[in-house]
Amino acid sequence: MSKFFTLLRASMSEGMNVFRLHGKKQSKWFRIGLPILLGAMIMFSVAGYADMMMEPLAEVEMEFVVLTLFVIISAVFILMEGIYKASGLLFNCRDDDLMLSLPVKKTTVLAVRVLKFYLFETMINALILVPAMVMYAMRVEVGASFYLVSLTALLILPILPIVISSLLGGAIAFLSSRFKYKNLVQIVLTTAFLLVIMYVSINMKDILQTLAQNAGSINEIITKLYFPAGQFIQLVLDFRIVDFLVFVGVNVGILVLMLVVLGNVYYKINSRVRMVKTNTVLHDYVIKKHRPLVALVRKEAGKFASSPVFVINAGFGLVLYVVAVILVCTNMDSVIDMMAKMGVEISAEAIINYMPACMFGLVFVMSMTTSITSSMISLEGKSFNILKSLPTNPVKIILAKVLAAAMIMIPIFLIGDMVMFVRFDFDVWQMLMIIASSVVMPMVAELVGIIVNLKYPKMDAKNDTEVVKQSMSSMVAVLVGLAASVVMVYIIYSGFNSGLSATEVVGAGLVFGIMVLGLLVVYLKKWGIKEFNAINV
Amino acid sequence: MIKILNVTKKYGDKKALDNVSFEVGDGEIFAFIGHNGAGKTTLIKAIMGIHDFDEGEILINGKSIAKEPVACKKEMAYVPDNPELYENMRAIQFINFICDMYEVDLEKRNKNIKKYAEMFEMSQNLNDTIDSFSHGMKQKVALIAALSHDPKILIMDEPFVGLDPKAVFDTKEVMREMVKNGKTIFFSTHILDVAEKLCTRVAIIKKGKIMKVGSMKEVKGDKSLEKVFLELEK
Numbered sequence A: 001m002s003k004f005f006t007l008l009r010a011s012m013s014e015g016m017n018v019f020r021l022h023g024k025k026q027s028k029w030f031r032i033g034l035p036i037l038l039g040a041m042i043m044f045s046v047a048g049y050a051d052m053m054m055e056p057l058a059e060v061e062m063e064f065v066v067l068t069l070f071v072i073i074s075a076v077f078i079l080m081e082g083i084y085k086a087s088g089l090l091f092n093c094r095d096d097d098l099m100l101s102l103p104v105k106k107t108t109v110l111a112v113r114v115l116k117f118y119l120f121e122t123m124i125n126a127l128i129l130v131p132a133m134v135m136y137a138m139r140v141e142v143g144a145s146f147y148l149v150s151l152t153a154l155l156i157l158p159i160l161p162i163v164i165s166s167l168l169g170g171a172i173a174f175l176s177s178r179f180k181y182k183n184l185v186q187i188v189l190t191t192a193f194l195l196v197i198m199y200v201s202i203n204m205k206d207i208l209q210t211l212a213q214n215a216g217s218i219n220e221i222i223t224k225l226y227f228p229a230g231q232f233i234q235l236v237l238d239f240r241i242v243d244f245l246v247f248v249g250v251n252v253g254i255l256v257l258m259l260v261v262l263g264n265v266y267y268k269i270n271s272r273v274r275m276v277k278t279n280t281v282l283h284d285y286v287i288k289k290h291r292p293l294v295a296l297v298r299k300e301a302g303k304f305a306s307s308p309v310f311v312i313n314a315g316f317g318l319v320l321y322v323v324a325v326i327l328v329c330t331n332m333d334s335v336i337d338m339m340a341k342m343g344v345e346i347s348a349e350a351i352i353n354y355m356p357a358c359m360f361g362l363v364f365v366m367s368m369t370t371s372i373t374s375s376m377i378s379l380e381g382k383s384f385n386i387l388k389s390l391p392t393n394p395v396k397i398i399l400a401k402v403l404a405a406a407m408i409m410i411p412i413f414l415i416g417d418m419v420m421f422v423r424f425d426f427d428v429w430q431m432l433m434i435i436a437s438s439v440v441m442p443m444v445a446e447l448v449g450i451i452v453n454l455k456y457p458k459m460d461a462k463n464d465t466e467v468v469k470q471s472m473s474s475m476v477a478v479l480v481g482l483a484a485s486v487v488m489v490y491i492i493y494s495g496f497n498s499g500l501s502a503t504e505v506v507g508a509g510l511v512f513g514i515m516v517l518g519l520l521v522v523y524l525k526k527w528g529i530k531e532f533n534a535i536n537v
Numbered sequence B: 001m002i003k004i005l006n007v008t009k010k011y012g013d014k015k016a017l018d019n020v021s022f023e024v025g026d027g028e029i030f031a032f033i034g035h036n037g038a039g040k041t042t043l044i045k046a047i048m049g050i051h052d053f054d055e056g057e058i059l060i061n062g063k064s065i066a067k068e069p070v071a072c073k074k075e076m077a078y079v080p081d082n083p084e085l086y087e088n089m090r091a092i093q094f095i096n097f098i099c100d101m102y103e104v105d106l107e108k109r110n111k112n113i114k115k116y117a118e119m120f121e122m123s124q125n126l127n128d129t130i131d132s133f134s135h136g137m138k139q140k141v142a143l144i145a146a147l148s149h150d151p152k153i154l155i156m157d158e159p160f161v162g163l164d165p166k167a168v169f170d171t172k173e174v175m176r177e178m179v180k181n182g183k184t185i186f187f188s189t190h191i192l193d194v195a196e197k198l199c200t201r202v203a204i205i206k207k208g209k210i211m212k213v214g215s216m217k218e219v220k221g222d223k224s225l226e227k228v229f230l231e232l233e234k
Helices: A002-015 A028-058 A064-091 A096-101 A106-139 A144-156 A159-177 A182-202 A204-213 A218-225 A227-237 A241-274 A292-306 A308-330 A332-341 A348-353 A355-369 A378-389 A394-423 A428-455 A464-470 A472-497 A502-534 B040-047 B069-074 B091-101 B106-119 B135-148 B165-180 B192-198 B216-220 B225-233
Strands: B002-011 B014-024 B029-034 B055-060 B076-079 B153-157 B184-188 B201-206 B209-215
Touching: A002 A106, A028 A064, A028 A106, A028 A472, A064 A106, A064 A159, A064 A182, A064 A227, A064 A241, A064 A308, A064 A464, A106 A144, A106 A159, A106 A241, A144 A227, A144 A241, A159 A182, A159 A241, A182 A308, A218 A227, A227 A241, A292 A308, A292 A394, A292 B091, A308 A332, A308 A355, A308 A394, A308 A464, A332 A348, A348 A355, A355 A394, A355 A428, A355 A472, A355 A502, A378 A464, A378 B076, A394 A428, A394 A502, A428 A472, A428 A502, A464 A472, A472 A502, B002 B040, B014 B040, B014 B055, B014 B201, B014 B209, B029 B040, B029 B165, B029 B192, B040 B055, B040 B153, B040 B184, B069 B076, B076 B135, B091 B106, B091 B135, B106 B135, B106 B165, B135 B153, B135 B165, B165 B184, B165 B192, B192 B225, B201 B216, B201 B225, B209 B216, B209 B225, B216 B225
Parallel strands: B029 B184, B029 B201, B076 B153, B153 B184
Antiparallel strands: B002 B014, B002 B055, B201 B209
16 A cells, blocks of 8 residues: 555656646745636636526525536536546556556556546546535535535545546547557547537537436436436435445445456556557658758647647647537527527627627637647657757747647638638628638737747656646646637627627737737747747756 | 867756866867766757856857857757657658758758668668657667768767667767768767777766866876776765
8 A cells, every 4th residue: 555655646746746847946935826826716717607606596495506517517527638638647658667667566556547637637626616515505504514525525526527538538549559540540539529528518408308307306317417416416405324425435436446447458458559550561761851940840740640639639629610610600590599598699690790700709719729839848848958959049949839730720710711701791801801810810829828838848747648738838828718718709799789890890809919929929039039948858 | 179168057056067168179089978967968968059058158160059059059960868859750750850950951861861771770660650669779860860961060968878789889980980071079978998999088077077188098097997987986
């Protein structure tokens, strides 16, 4: 057991130190204060949302429904994140050779990795559930048992999504390892699973209706929908020690069972995943000359394509963009319905009239929330020294990263633009401005991403997943992107309400985007190089 | 020519390099030796412009690495101590990438890649991805990439680690051939026998300070380099 905790401690000190900045001196206030500040911001937002939802439910004394909702949101979030995190955190670790050489049981190594994965997801679970629980406790008179159940639930509820995502991640890793182009297969399979989960989540209304027809009570519906949530709500409403023990026992039992099942095949899967196929036949090679910037862009694009977690993380947003464009073009009613649910009452005619501004908003939001470059410096790892030794200006190296990322996004936005131009009436100016926005906004987003990554590099990650999903840089970039998106959507909506035309809104947005782009380029030239040179690996 | 003038590099309060000064002339094979953590890699990275330094100056053929890094780097090639290359690339892609960055013309790169790939017995592996290679094979790829652009100055950090005996022999031969053509080779090593037989000049570093520097004869006198090194370490 002591070996288990020694391994766990070593593993945690490496991977969980999200807020430690590479090679930079940090004050205690920064190290402790920043995660607290970010966590508080998220929790405060969730608390506000939970309180708002509880308001109408309080009239019928059903505030617990909000708890259920947040339990399910957390579970879906962990499940979606977990599927592609699992393949990196459990099956593609750079410390495999060291771990496998240690005199510990094979299941111990797996258990340490699963526990590390679990602890990280538990933190995310807590960010979502604690505010909801606090708001519930403030509104409803709760006994001591509520606190016991809630604290236990914070630890227990992430188990099932983690078990499912680990098994799915394992299955994807195993299946893809059987193919020559295993990365491509892994990307396709993971995206397919994520789309299925999304489809199920979106169509939850139909599922709930079916469940409601076949269930005697709301709690029965919840239990049928997601049994740990049902168990939890049952305990919140009516605490019984036997139910409590069942709640803990069943979930922990599932985790143990998964460790046993996966433990038996873990090394088979892992050795297959790590197996590298070599070309024994093809010996002729082609040498082509490229300009340095082109060579750098090609290098970055190659790195992107070789990392499934990187592709899925960035690509999923782009897939959603395509889905959104198709939805707007083919099923306007569902868009109006969706907006009504969000409290925005708007007619189809108004949307069509305002389509250029909506299109601009969509490109902006998708650009800002798809930050590819926020991982690109960190993913260099120790090979960063090769880059620094090259006879080229760091600006060119940074620019290549931004261009490679933008080149992944821009074609998809341009295709979306063309589809929208065919479906809706845009005048020439509007079309030109939308096309320009589809080029400028991804550049702005990727410049922001690279600046954030230069500021918060993580050069010692054990795998790509730690960089793409669990690094300070990727988190800050996502938060900045989300905040900017909220502001932009608000501005567009305000423009609409104040009678500005769509062309005026897009024009103003584009000019603003170009100005920000210019400022970011100046910043990068002036301070970005300093940040680049200050990264010592 | 490399001129290192009063270079000091600090990590916090600790001096990794303490007022280091020496020169490496054209046509010299210069060995840089010292125990683990003495400051060898720090100085090599400073010469290559990978790390900055707090005081002093490093001149590469008369140009300052701090002020004209791109011009300096164009004259040099670097073989890192741990060949952390781009694992997703095929060997040929990596070598070609380095050639692109040094803007090597097609004829020259074709000739050099063929020459060095054959020398290091890597012709059959150039189409394989680097992540399938052993440490030694990665080291060979790093060497081929460094040599393929025909640098005036070759900087190597423990180049012989992980290489098979034939590759070690071939590397030494390449080094001899390069200095015959007036080029400069600066490398760190722990293999003192090789340094003693191969190098024209040597520097010994201890805790960031240069303890001895000069021609092999000046540094070791009638003793072996190993003995001199161990005496300095006491």
